[in-house]
Amino acid sequence: MRMSNMLIATLREVPAEAEIASHQLMLRAGLIRKMSSGIYNHLPLGVKVLKNVEEIIREEMEAKGAQELLCSAIIPAELWQESGRWDAYGAEMFRVKDRGNRDYCLGPTHEEVFTSTVKNEIKSYKQLPINLYQIQTKYRDERRPRFGVMRSREFIMKDAYSFDKDQEGLDIAFNKMHDAYVNIFNRCGLDAKCVEADSGAIGGSNSAEFMVKSEVGEDDIVFCTACDYAANIEKAEAIAEKAEEEALQEMKKVETPNSRTIEEVSEFLNVDTKKTVKTLLYNVDGKTVAVLVRGDREVNEVKVANASNATGDIELASHEQVMEATNAQTGFAGPVGIKVDLLLVDEEVKNMHNIIVGANETGYHLTGVNYGRDFEGVVGDFRNVEEGEKCPKCGGKITIAKGTEVGHIFKLGTKYSESMNAKFIDENGKEQPFIMGCYGIGVTRTVASIIEQHHDENGIIWPLEVAPYKVSVIAVNSKDEEQMKIAEEIYNNLRSLGLDVLFDDRKERAGVKFKDAELMGIPMRVVVGKKITDGEVEFRLRTSSDNEIIKIDEVEGRIRTEFEKNGLKLR
Amino acid sequence: MRMSNMLIATLREVPAEAEIASHQLMLRAGLIRKMSSGIYNHLPLGVKVLKNVEEIIREEMEAKGAQELLCSAIIPAELWQESGRWDAYGAEMFRVKDRGNRDYCLGPTHEEVFTSTVKNEIKSYKQLPINLYQIQTKYRDERRPRFGVMRSREFIMKDAYSFDKDQEGLDIAFNKMHDAYVNIFNRCGLDAKCVEADSGAIGGSNSAEFMVKSEVGEDDIVFCTACDYAANIEKAEAIAEKAEEEALQEMKKVETPNSRTIEEVSEFLNVDTKKTVKTLLYNVDGKTVAVLVRGDREVNEVKVANASNATGDIELASHEQVMEATNAQTGFAGPVGIKVDLLLVDEEVKNMHNIIVGANETGYHLTGVNYGRDFEGVVGDFRNVEEGEKCPKCGGKITIAKGTEVGHIFKLGTKYSESMNAKFIDENGKEQPFIMGCYGIGVTRTVASIIEQHHDENGIIWPLEVAPYKVSVIAVNSKDEEQMKIAEEIYNNLRSLGLDVLFDDRKERAGVKFKDAELMGIPMRVVVGKKITDGEVEFRLRTSSDNEIIKIDEVEGRIRTEFEKNGLKLR
Known part of the structure; x- marks a missing residue:
């Protein structure tokens, strides 16, 4: 591409709207422009990167035998009603009516569509296994779109769905997708870690996320510093601390006026927060669920939701619900005598002695409370792991980092095939529901994460394979005919190798050209300057600050070397 | 692709829902499936053809210097309000509200978005010309979606928009796009004819459509049998017949009870319909417009709309409007004494003598009416051309055929840049509106038209370049190990050439395999059967019914020959 003909949309200033590096650079390098909140247009440079990432995904998906479909973004409501998700999906789903007043949504995901397609096309176990994918535009009306295309409302996703006749088949499909994702993110130059994720009611190791460490990530990822354990904090298993033995005290009611929070109560009673237990009340599908964790711990709402079989998100109980369960103002709830539908007790709490809890009476707490003697409940792991705790796998030390999810692989089992009655005939002539998996990659988000x-x-410093252009050829002085002629020859030669090359033929100062090439992140640059009188040009990698002086006829070879280093072929 | 692993969705029966060949075959060969009225999912075979067509479009667009963008499908209402089209677009536009109750549409076209983008990015004439395109999903809530993807509500379109500093630049851009379209449709194997089309208020030869002749086409295309004249009937110029000289009669009112239509009046008065004139009344943006054409002619509503500066579609006047204009029931309107906002007279009517028209009185007509003496109006071309008339260019004979529009190129001028205030600084430092063109190709419709x-x-019989797979390798007897081994070797060899090949390794009868390969339209097939004992296989083109017996080691060469014949390269 000759830059004199190109829509160059580089910006020198950092746009005020952009908080994070990738968002700033996608705007500054001219990859995207905002159309509306959480809705972006891709400019030419952005499209080229998208297409490169899509091509990598396609190749790796097809290498695992997946076949590409392309489904409509508009999906009739009936399909979602069949699966029961039309009402459950809530405000995040864009809904649209046609001229006949029929209900549709703009697909936020396509489980229903793929299940229905396979239900119609596949009748026999002989046609299984099958894995179908698409690279397609998704719509989610996020409450808080932010960070550019990192969390947007219209975005490109690769979603795949596997259909198997049995669990073994699903395991194979799941592992294949795991391997494909490892390859895809490697080729994209992304350091993405596969971590265990929550799989809701299905349980087991059925869900894994590919996470990119990022200070602006919206997820907390738990890593072991000693072994390879890694999990989303939603899922990461917390090891309950054993409390030291001590003599059981008598339970006593003490006045704690105006002390509602753990901090206030600990200070008022002059005890460590670790001796207190907090009782949080949740509204789970209309029922009241109480959760007890040690005073200094955080409740893990995903674990609570799973333990209480929530159908959707759970929320803290309303003031009225708290009053009803405890007969007291908020801040004085405790396990003794509480009226709730379910009482969940973190294992650590069970191990503690002589704990301090709310008295279910405004202005009062209980001391000397003990599990078993004074209250009982469903014991389990209901809290978040913390930095420095023990790894559940090896006992090593846990560390926590922020991360962004770029991929997700999930064993669905029969969730959709059952609800949508999608069945095949097995070897024995019996109808069986398809065993399904689903596998997503946020394509637009992957681009932002690479940056x-x-x-x-x-x-930007593009990894070679995703770079929109691999080489930038720059004539230092665009008024120098000889420089321009040689630059053009190099450009034409490199293009003839099937290479995406930029030729900066603009009548701009060399400094402007260098700045644009760096901002756009072009991996290699060839600078044609005064040294051509000695038959030499400058070669520089974007990752380096060193100029290599090479002969004009060495340019092709030098570029070939870089391709080989990156495991790529040039024509 | 090994067909044993493939989602094969071929159907033996012709689906009842499909009326036309392409729709039937896209369903039967397993390219598409219906999701909802006018909304389709593409299955793997369909996706491959789409991608091939898209790649051709990309190459030809980029060869003309166009650059690819990718804009959101969701577009904020404000942009459409700026251009004035938010209200004008009507029921064909899908509208959607987000969780904040803000208005958006699903883009039926993207003039506003591209104009706004260029307005923001391009400031100077030095950055012009520029041509930006995208291959993207469009949404139009058609009143009557039909013929599968031929007229659907969600479809893929290539839309391009050129921006120039002056009219000469636009002319160049328009011609480049014309040439690109010729190349695109040629490479797709489509016989698409470029015809003059209506360009609304802008006028001139500013709009051309690429039309595919088709019995099920929704447009009438006018061709000259002698020269290269071709135009959409909406646009095609009608040459007014000169009437023979005759003495002017006196105007007389005659009773014509129950005679309302031209046929009834002609029969009742026993005259040729060519002696009568029909007066049709239209509602144009609330105003009443009367149009006079010879009794046997058809009014051309596009010409009427242009002549009356309609902002949108026009419709026949209501009974109330007719009563108000004529003081009579429908069927008795005429030009003498009619009360309308505009009276349009087809040139042919002006030339006629002693015509018969409605008397604007229920049950009466006038005879001996003459233009100039008895009534006057705006004279022009307001009728459809008819088969056998004279070509406006060479005087040759006109013929009319049905056609489907696959592409449209259009000189917009400053329509959008003016309304959206999109300006650049010209050579003299003055602000000027961009001179725009827009250029569309219906990608999904192109696929249907090829079929x-x-x-x-x-x-189907795919042209080689768009074929989803180029060759099908079939072992006649899948239980014969030798046949399977040789078939597999041929398959692997052809794949190593970078060729999309199908290997029908299914345990099916040969007849089933042949039928599927033919239905799917694979251009070449290699049949491995008993003749392998002589080192021979059968080669057959989909376009032929002859089997060529060739040596196994001649297969590659035979296929190379076909590629060369089609001007294509093989690795």
Whole structure:
């Protein structure tokens, strides 16, 4: 591409709207522009990167035998009613009516559509296994779109769905997708870690997320510093501390006026927060669920939701619900005599002695309370793991980092095939529901994540395979005919190798050209300057600050070397 | 692709829902499935063809210097309010509200978005010309979706928009796009004819459509049998017949009870319909417009709309409007004494003598009426051309055929840049509106049109470049190990050439395999059967019914020959 003909949309200033590096650089390098809140248009440079990432995904998916479909974004409500998700999906789903007043949504995901397609097309176990995918636009009306395309309302996703006749088949499909994702993110130059994730009611190791460490990530990822254990904090198993033995005290009611929070109560009674237990009340599908964790711990709402079989998100109980369960103002709830539908007790709490809890009476707490003697409940793991705790796998030390999810692989089992009555005939002539898996990659988000991991103060530093252009050819002085002629020859030669090359033929100062090439993150640059009188040009990698002086006829070879280093072929 | 692993969705029966060949074959060969009225999912075979067509479009667009963007499908209402089209677009536009109750549409086209983008990015004439395109999903809530993807509500379109500093630049851009379209449709194997089309208020030869002749086409295309004249009937110029000289009669009112239509009046008065004139009344943006054409002619509503500066579609006047204009029941309107906002007279009517028209009185007509003496109006071309008339260009004979529009190129001028205040600074430092063109190709419709032109009773016959797979390798007896081994070797060898090949390794009868390959339209097939004992296989083109017996080691060469014949390269 000759830059004199190109829509160059680089910006020198950092746009005020952008908080994070990838968002700033996607705007500054001219990859995207905002259309509306959480809705972006891709400019030419952005489209080229998207297409490169899509091509990598396609190749790796097809290498695992997946076949590409393309489904409509508009989906009739009936399909979602069949699966029961039309009402459950809530405000995040864009809904639309046609001229006949029929209900549709803009697909936020396509489980229903793929299940229905396979239900119609596949009748026999002989046609299984099958894995179908698409690279397609998704719609989610996020409450809080942010960070550019990192969390947007219209975005490109690769979603795949596997259909098997049995659990073994699903396991194979799941592992294949795991391997494909490892390859995809490697080729994208992304350091993405596969971590255990929550799989809701299905349980087991059925869900894994590919996470990119990022300071602006919205998830907390738990890593072991000693072994390879890694899990989303939603899922990460907490090991209950054993409390030291001590003599059981008598339970006593003490006045704690105006002390509602753990901190206030600990201070008022002059005890460590670790001796207190907090009782949180949740509204789960209309029922009241109480959760007890040690005073200094955090409740893990996903674990609570799973333990209480919630159909959707759970929320803290209303003031009225608290009053009803405890006969007291908020801040004085405790397990003794509480009226709830379910009482969940974190294992750590069960191990503690002589704990301090709310008295279910405004202005009062109980001391010397003990599990078993004074109250009982469903014991389990209901809290978040914390930095420095023990790894559930090896006992090593846990560390926690922020992460962004770029991929998700999930064993669905028969959730959709059962609800949508999608069945095949097995070897014995019996109807069986398809055993399904689903596998997503956020394509637009992957691009942003690559930039998060590959940039410096001057701009993007594209990994070679996803780079929109691989080489930038720059004539230092565009008025120098000889420089322009040689630059053009190099450009034409590189293009003839099937390479995406930029030729900066603009009548701009060399400094402007260098700055744009760096901002756009072009991996290699060839600078044609005064040294051509000696038959030499400058070659520089975007990752380096060193100029290599090479002969003009060495340019192709030098570029070939970089391709080989990256495991890529040039024509 | 090994067919044993493939989602094969071929159907033996012709689906009842499909009326036309392409729709039937896209269903039968397993390219598409219906999701909802006018909304389709593409199955793997369909996706492959789409991608091939898209790739051709991309290459030809980029060869003309166009750059690819990717804009959101969701577009905020404000942009459409700026251009004035939010209200004008009517029921065909899908509208959607987000959780904040803000208005958006699902883009039926993207003039507003591209104009706004260029307005923000391009400031100077130095950055012009520029041509930006996208291949993207469009939404139009058609009143009557039909013929499968031929007229659907969600479809893929290539839309491009050119921005120039002056009219000469636009002319160049328009011609480049014309040439690109010729190349695109040629490579798709489509016989698409470029015809003059209506360009609304802008006028001139500013709009051209690429039309595919088709019995099920929704447009009438006017061709000259002698020269290269071709136009959409909406646009095609009608040459007014000169009437023979005759003495002017006196105007007389005659009773014509129950005679309302031209046929009834002609019969009642025993005259040729060519002596009568029909007066049709239209509602144009609330105003009443009367149009006079010879009794046997058809009014051209596009010409009427243009002449009356209609902002949108026009419709026949209501009974109340007719009563108000004529003081009579419908069927008795005429030009003498009619009360309308505009009276349009087809040139042919002006030339006629002693015509018969409605008397604007229920039950009466006038005879001996003459233009100039008895009534006057705006004279022009307001009728449809008819088969056998004279070509406006060379005087040759006109013929009319049905056609389907697959592409449209259009000089917009400053329509959008003016209304959206999109301006650049010209050579003299003055602000000027961009001079725009827009250029569309219906991608999904192009695929259907290719099938309309390339099929037989056994299935699709893909032109080589768009074919989802180029060759099908079939072992006659899948239980014969030697046949399977050689078939597999041929398959692997052809794949190593970078070729999309199908290997029918299914345990099916040979007849089933042949039928599927023909239905899917695979251009070449290699049949491995008993002749392998002589080192021979059968080669057959989908376009032929002859089997060529060739040596196994001649297969590659034979296929190379076909590629060369089609101007294509093989690795």
